[in-house]
Amino acid sequence: MSAPTPPPAGPPAVPPAPGTGSPERRADVIHDIGFRHYAGERFGRGWIVRSLLVDTVRGVFGIGRPARTKVMPWVLVGILLLPPAIIALSVLLTGGNELPMSYTEFLGQFQLPLTLFVAGAAPYAVSRDLRHGVMPLYLSRPMVRTDYVLARLGGLVIALFAVMALPQTLLMVGALLAELPVGDQLVGWAGGLLASALLALLLGVVGLAIAAFTPRRGLGVAAIVTILLVVTGVSFALSGIALDQGADELAVLGGAIDPYRLVDGLAVWILGVDSTIPEFAVTQAWQGGLFALTYIAAIAAFGGLLMLRYRKAARL
Numbered sequence: 365m366s367a368p369t370p371p372p373a374g375p376p377a378v379p380p381a382p383g384t385g386s387p388e389r390r391a392d393v394i395h396d397i398g399f400r401h402y403a404g405e406r407f408g409r410g411w412i413v414r415s416l417l418v419d420t421v422r423g424v425f426g427i428g429r430p431a432r433t434k435v436m437p438w439v440l441v442g443i444l445l446l447p448p449a450i451i452a453l454s455v456l457l458t459g460g461n462e463l464p465m466s467y468t469e470f471l472g473q474f475q476l477p478l479t480l481f482v483a484g485a486a487p488y489a490v491s492r493d494l495r496h497g498v499m500p501l502y503l504s505r506p507m508v509r510t511d512y513v514l515a516r517l518g519g520l521v522i523a524l525f526a527v528m529a530l531p532q533t534l535l536m537v538g539a540l541l542a543e544l545p546v547g548d549q550l551v552g553w554a555g556g557l558l559a560s561a562l563l564a565l566l567l568g569v570v571g572l573a574i575a576a577f578t579p580r581r582g583l584g585v586a587a588i589v590t591i592l593l594v595v596t597g598v599s600f601a602l603s604g605i606a607l608d609q610g611a612d613e614l615a616v617l618g619g620a621i622d623p624y625r626l627v628d629g630l631a632v633w634i635l636g637v638d639s640t641i642p643e644f645a646v647t648q649a650w651q652g653g654l655f656a657l658t659y660i661a662a663i664a665a666f667g668g669l670l671m672l673r674y675r676k677a678a679r680l
């Protein structure tokens with residue numbers, strides 16, 4: 365009987381590590397890293413819309429954002445607050461018996477800072493989402509595109525109303541400290557807030573509709589400023605031409621295409637206050653009715669344009 369064959373020299377064979385070697389010999393491992401299904405309370409659609417609205421308001425004023433983003437909105441707020449503070453202080457010190465500027469006239473007198481504010485705020489509300497392509501994430505369930513548009517628009521309108529209402533409130537406080545008639549001041553202040561709400565809604569829907577067509581914030585700012593300034597210039601040009609031709613009643617209608625003059629005309633017609641521009645003041649009922657129809661048509665047109673823009677949200 366022959367002797368057994370000795371084993372070959374060298375180190376013993378080591379089996380390949382898991383995941384290496386030929387596919388037949390690969391060993392796959394499943395690791396349990398502890399993922400669990402969410403079992404907490406789900407706040408739902410209303411909470412999402414409310415959160416997006418609050419985020420819009422905070423972002424417009426730079427709250428929760430880098431310091432450089434706070435400069436422009438708060439500088440504009442300061443510009444809007446300074447004149448009412450000076451007026452209130454002068455009335456208080458001189459003992460005047462009335463304010464040199466009514467609450468509704470404030471909106472027309474400071475339309476440039478308001479234009480710059482809406483031009484900076486509206487692109488912030490929508491341009492980043494368009495630029496980074498996150499719209500499909502927003503519009504996954506349970507939010508729908510209407511919720512997104514209304515939340516962004518609502519946040520923008522609230523921010524605009526705040527920057528208009530705060531100076532008017534400061535003006536009222538100064539008037540009350542100067543012991544002007546309380547009833548007159550409260551009525552005037554309430555009328556100013558109503559005009560502010562109308563103007564905030566109009567500027568908000570117009571600005572957001574323009575900003576929604578470009579993902580670049582700089583282009584959105586330039587487009588809003590340009591369009592609003594051009595519209596104002598055309599409005600005054602049409603009124604001036606009609607006035608030169610002796611058509612005083614038609615000259616008033618030139619203000620219907622300018623958001624600021626449009627709201628001023630509505631305030632004159634509804635509240636009976638003095639117009640910011642007396643020579644173009646609404647004096648007849650049919651003029652006020654036409655201004656009201658123009659306002660409603662503008663809200664419907666730009667609101668519809670905004671909804672149409674987000675109809676194909678998955679492609680944005």
